[in-house]
Amino acid sequence: MSQIPHDPERGKDYSLTGERARHAEDAGLVSAVWYQCPVPRKRMKELMQRSDGRALRDTALWLGAMVLSGWGGYVFWGSAACVPFFLLYGLLYGTAANSRWHEAGHGTAFKTRWMNDVVYQLACFMVMYEPQVWRWSHARHHTDTIIVGRDPEIVEPRPPRLHLMALKFLSFPHVFNAFKSLFQHASGQMSEEEKIFVPASEWPKVYRTARIWLVLQGLVIGTALFLNSWLPLMYVLLPTIYGGWLSYVFGLTQHVGLAEDELDHRTNCRTIYMNPVFRFFYSDMNYHLEHHMFPMVPYHALEKLHEEIKDDCPPPYNSLIEAYREIIPTLWKQRKDPSFYIKRPIKAPSPDVSDTAERQESAFS
Amino acid sequence: MSDQWVEVCHVDDIDEEDVIRFDHQQKTYAVYRSHNSEYFATDGLCTHEKIHLADGLVMDFVIECPKHNGRFDYRNGKALNAPACVNLRTYPVKVEAGKVMLDTQGQGNP
Numbered sequence: 295m296s297q298i299p300h301d302p303e304r305g306k307d308y309s310l311t312g313e314r315a316r317h318a319e320d321a322g323l324v325s326a327v328w329y330q331c332p333v334p335r336k337r338m339k340e341l342m343q344r345s346d347g348r349a350l351r352d353t354a355l356w357l358g359a360m361v362l363s364g365w366g367g368y369v370f371w372g373s374a375a376c377v378p379f380f381l382l383y384g385l386l387y388g389t390a391a392n393s394r395w396h397e398a399g400h401g402t403a404f405k406t407r408w409m410n411d412v413v414y415q416l417a418c419f420m421v422m423y424e425p426q427v428w429r430w431s432h433a434r435h436h437t438d439t440i441i442v443g444r445d446p447e448i449v450e451p452r453p454p455r456l457h458l459m460a461l462k463f464l465s466f467p468h469v470f471n472a473f474k475s476l477f478q479h480a481s482g483q484m485s486e487e488e489k490i491f492v493p494a495s496e497w498p499k500v501y502r503t504a505r506i507w508l509v510l511q512g513l514v515i516g517t518a519l520f521l522n523s524w525l526p527l528m529y530v531l532l533p534t535i536y537g538g539w540l541s542y543v544f545g546l547t548q549h550v551g552l553a554e555d556e557l558d559h560r561t562n563c564r565t566i567y568m569n570p571v572f573r574f575f576y577s578d579m580n581y582h583l584e585h586h587m588f589p590m591v592p593y594h595a596l597e598k599l600h601e602e603i604k605d606d607c608p609p610p611y612n613s614l615i616e617a618y619r620e621i622i623p624t625l626w627k628q629r630k631d632p633s634f635y636i637k638r639p640i641k642a643p644s645p646d647v648s649d650t651a652e653r654q655e656s657a658f659s
Numbered sequence: 660m661s662d663q664w665v666e667v668c669h670v671d672d673i674d675e676e677d678v679i680r681f682d683h684q685q686k687t688y689a690v691y692r693s694h695n696s697e698y699f700a701t702d703g704l705c706t707h708e709k710i711h712l713a714d715g716l717v718m719d720f721v722i723e724c725p726k727h728n729g730r731f732d733y734r735n736g737k738a739l740n741a742p743a744c745v746n747l748r749t750y751p752v753k754v755e756a757g758k759v760m761l762d763t764q765g766q767g768n769p
Contacts, residue, residue: 325708339677342716401728401740405718426741433727433742437708493744590716590725 305632306442308451310487314443318555323441329558330587331603338588341595341602344405348594352574353403353413356394360386364529371525380528384537385575388465391420392541393577393593399429402592403577419507421541422472422534424479426500430492436589440554440562446491450550452632454625465538479504540575547617548582551624551636559586560640565600565610566617583607608638663764670757673698678722678733680713683763688750689713690759691733693720698752699733700761706738706745 307314318324333341363386366379395417397403398410418425431446438444442451450459461467478485479500484492492500511531518526553561563583568576579585581596584603591599604610611617620636627634667681673692680703681688687703689712705712705724715725722733729743736747751762 338714339716344716344718401723401730407730407740429741433707436727495744496741588725590723590728 306452308442308448310443310446310490312443316443318438318441318443321555323438323555323557324444325437326557328439328587329560331606333588333599333602337602338591341588341591341599343595344402344592346404346406346409349397349403349409349413349592352577353394355574356386356390367528368525371528380533380536383529384533385540386537387420387533388535388537389539389541389544390575390577391417392538392545393575393579395421395423395425395428396432396579397577397593399425399432400589402590419510420534421538422469424472424475424500424503424507426496426503427475427479427488427492430496434491436586439559439586440549440552440556442554446487448549448554449545450625452554453629454550456625456629459625463539463542465535465542468538469535476504476508480508543614544572544576544579546621547611547614548579551621551628552638553635558640559583560607561638563587564617565607566614567610567612568614572614583610606641608640664753664760664762667700667752667759667761670696670698670754670759673759676717676719678713678715678717680711681761683761686763687711688761688763689722689733690752690761691717691722698754698759700750700752701731701733701736701747705729705731705743706747707742712747 309315360383363379363383367376367383370376370379394403394413398414398417401407401410403413404410415425418428435445435447440448442448458467475485482501484497484500488500514526514530518524524532547564547566549562549564552564556562560583563586565583566580568580573580578593578596581600584591584596584599585593587603588599600610611620624634624636665683667688667690668679670692673679673690675692675696676694678689678691681690681700682703689701689703691699691701693699701712701722703711703713705715705726707724707727707729710724710726712722712724712731716723717733720732720734721730721739723730724743727742729741730739731737731743731747732739733747733749736749738744738746753760753762
């Protein structure tokens with residue numbers, strides 16, 4: 295996510311408080327009706343079903359792998375042999391946790407509510423996404439996906455800043471901004487943009503969480519100083535930095551280079567076929583088009599959902615490399631021509647689905 | 660007590676632990692059948708954003724909005740988790756001669 299401050303050097307104002315926010319409203323892009331591929335209601339009910347089993351298994355694998363890799367890092371600390379263990383630990387902490395906060399935040403990982411909440415809070419802490427702010431930010435992202443002036447989670451506004459993107463691979467801007475935000479919230483203040491999408495009733499929780507997190511981070515830093523060792527930080531805080539790069543690689547493929555200000559997820563989301571290891575780290579969010587179109591379908595059913603709707607969608611990308619073969623030249627071109635984007639091939643809307651605001655037909659036929 | 664009962668559907672038109680959309684006089688409702696075949700009705704649109712709850716997921720006595728996963732107890736309309744913060748209005752429902760009847764003017768819980 296990025297709360298996007300206004301950058302006067304950009305042609306468009308991506309902030310939530312600027313002219314584009316008003317433009318989006320005038321153009322009927324706010325809380326609008328989005329196209330949905332038709333899916334039989336009976337089938338959709340099957341796909342939406344929740345269960346604890348799959349998420350319990352994946353969570354056990356995730357946390358178990360963190361314990362093992364963390365233990366390996368500890369045993370070999372002080373020698374080069376610790377590096378592969380901490381690389382793995384970092385990916386589990388800084389990348390896998392990212393997709394877990396997302397899925398648990400949707401409430402779709404587990405059937406049991408409190409399990410989603412526990413994983414959500416833990417994963418949020420790992421990737422330094424403040425739980426209340428991001429829940430509301432993400433709700434807005436789903437309501438107004440890549441609508442300029444409305445979506446606080448447009449990862450790369452146009453034109454892209456390639457030098458900043460390089461820093462983002464190591465999560466430096468994110469961690470810096472996260473601490474800035476934590477200190478602001480701990481002092482009892484919200485930013486002007488946050489006030490737009492976080493209800494005032496939630497602000498006390500934001501302040502409380504920020505204070506708790508700063509104490510916890512402070513304890514880790516204090517322990518490291520006391521022990522005169524980097525080791526505590528290798529387990530908390532630093533893995534957000536050294537382990538988040540794969541999350542950034544995944545995240546860029548979701549929407550970057552595609553359409554803005556269009557009410558059809560087929561034009562602004564990518565679905566990419568990935569191997570099982572990547573899918574484990576990414577919690578099946580490679581089916582990003584399916585997820586945006588039907589966010590109530592849990593991660594483990596997205597592949598099946600993809601099979602249901604793929605004939606009504608643009609062709610998926612066969613790999614991350616294929617997606618980046620499109621993204622990199624697009625970003626390069628957008629430096630000079632921010633109006634350029636990839637137009638995904640879509641069919642005309644199915645005649646079975648009415649997407650007029652008046653009727654808002656269900657897409658479940 | 661009002662007397663504006665309208666027929667929604669046959670009792671079996673709603674599966675157990677499911678919901679249907681019912682539109683009447685420019686208003687939309689969500690009508691539920693619980694796992695033990697009790698019937699309930701609420702406003703049809705989520706109070707967070709105006710999304711049809713009939714497209715959502717029913718689990719036990721909870722309806723989950725399909726857009727942002729906000730949850731409500733459909734028996735009393737209570738909002739259970741963010742981003743659902745405002746309760747749903749509920750409406751009295753009864754079953755007569757195999758038909759589900761809804762009181763559109765009834766004093767439901769806000």
